Amino acid sequence: MTRAGFVSIIGLPNSGKSTLVNALSEGKISIVSPKPQTTRQRVFSIVNKDSLQIIFSDTPGWILDAKYPLHKLMNDKISESLSDADLIVILVDGQKGIQEFIQIHELTSKIDHLPKLIVINKIDLLIQTQQEQLLAEIQKMISDIPVFLISAKTAHGVPELMSNIENKIPEHPFYFPDDIISDKPIRFFISELIREQIFFQYQDEIPYSVFVEIYSCKGVDEGLEMAKIEAIIHVSKESQVSIMLGKGGSKIKALGISARKEIESYLGQKVYLGLTVKIKKDWRNNQAFIEKSGILR
Ligand SMILES: Nc1nc2c(ncn2[C@@H]2O[C@H](COP(=O)(O)OP(=O)(O)OP(=O)(O)O)[C@@H](O)[C@H]2O)c(=O)[nH]1
Numbered sequence: 001m002t003r004a005g006f007v008s009i010i011g012l013p014n015s016g017k018s019t020l021v022n023a024l025s026e027g028k029i030s031i032v033s034p035k036p037q038t039t040r041q042r043v044f045s046i047v048n049k050d051s052l053q054i055i056f057s058d059t060p061g062w063i064l065d066a067k068y069p070l071h072k073l074m075n076d077k078i079s080e081s082l083s084d085a086d087l088i089v090i091l092v093d094g095q096k097g098i099q100e101f102i103q104i105h106e107l108t109s110k111i112d113h114l115p116k117l118i119v120i121n122k123i124d125l126l127i128q129t130q131q132e133q134l135l136a137e138i139q140k141m142i143s144d145i146p147v148f149l150i151s152a153k154t155a156h157g158v159p160e161l162m163s164n165i166e167n168k169i170p171e172h173p174f175y176f177p178d179d180i181i182s183d184k185p186i187r188f189f190i191s192e193l194i195r196e197q198i199f200f201q202y203q204d205e206i207p208y209s210v211f212v213e214i215y216s217c218k219g220v221d222e223g224l225e226m227a228k229i230e231a232i233i234h235v236s237k238e239s240q241v242s243i244m245l246g247k248g249g250s251k252i253k254a255l256g257i258s259a260r261k262e263i264e265s266y267l268g269q270k271v272y273l274g275l276t277v278k279i280k281k282d283w284r285n286n287q288a289f290i291e292k293s294g295i296l297r
């Protein structure tokens with residue numbers, strides 16, 4: 001008999017959800033950056049082990065003061081991921097202390113029909129007494145949910161968490177063929193790798209103001225010498241075009257080089273990457289456009 005199930009990782013922005021999904025999947029599925037609100041949509045990472053299939057659902061961080069339609073739609077993605085979950089993993093940034101736990105606990109306490117695990121992350125940044133104190137404070141508030149202390153970054157505590165998750169997966173036929181690792185197409189991962197580099201190389205509003213569209217993607221196949229990928233980086237206002245480009249095109253050139261390297265190692269082949277910058281005025285406020293374009297799909 002096979003077992004299969006959906007596990008939703010939820011938490012506030014920057015708590016380490018994508019890092020954890022990557023650690024549990026032993027591979028890179030989700031992009032990670034030091035800035036909050038990196039993940040915009042729900043990303044499945046599918047782990048297959050003999051007769052067991054676990055589908056981890058990485059979600060955007062819960063945005064407490066959703067300002068833009070984009071933010072509201074990101075919150076909707078979290079609700080969507082809870083609707084079909086078999087298990088919820090509530091991730092808390094241990095460095096933020098009990099306050100972050102209280103916030104996420106308030107948001108999730110209404111969900112009482114699903115099993116939950118509480119995971120305190122980033123314990124590599126806490127000393128032993130801080131870890132013990134936080135654990136005690138949490139256990140004082142909830143007594144019926146297991147609590148794990150981990151570091152998604154160093155993988156400390158991750159194998160124990162994984163085996164606990166595995167034990168909670170119900171008997172069910174596989175939901176996906178056993179040779180695929182995500183529900184998203186290659187184009188999605190390519191656009192995410194470019195967006196990840198934008199998070200690393202640009203400051204302030206820029207990473208939040210862009211979306212990356214792959215409009216041409218040819219020759220993606222490890223057997224071929226080179227893939228040719230053309231991407232458009234859409235910004236939301238005029239002034240951001242020159243910031244994206246940099247003096248004499250220096251910034252976009254550096255972005256192209258680093259994104260190409262990431263894509264090459266992801267695809268396992270040489271890549272030509274063409275980048276173009278365009279304006280899609282104020283797109284984050286344009287709900288119809290966000291829905292139609294598939295940015296969150
Ligand atoms: N020291 C330390 N840093 C961590 C750990 N886990 C994640 N981080 C860092 O925390 C930052 C945010 O990690 P992400 O995985 O992008 O967090 P997220 O919850 O997916 O963020 P959003 O998608 O923006 O909601 C990154 O700089 C990570 O490297 C950890 O266990 N220890």
Ligand SMILES: [Mg+2]
Pocket residue numbers: 017018019030031032038039058059060061
């Ligand atoms: Mg993320």
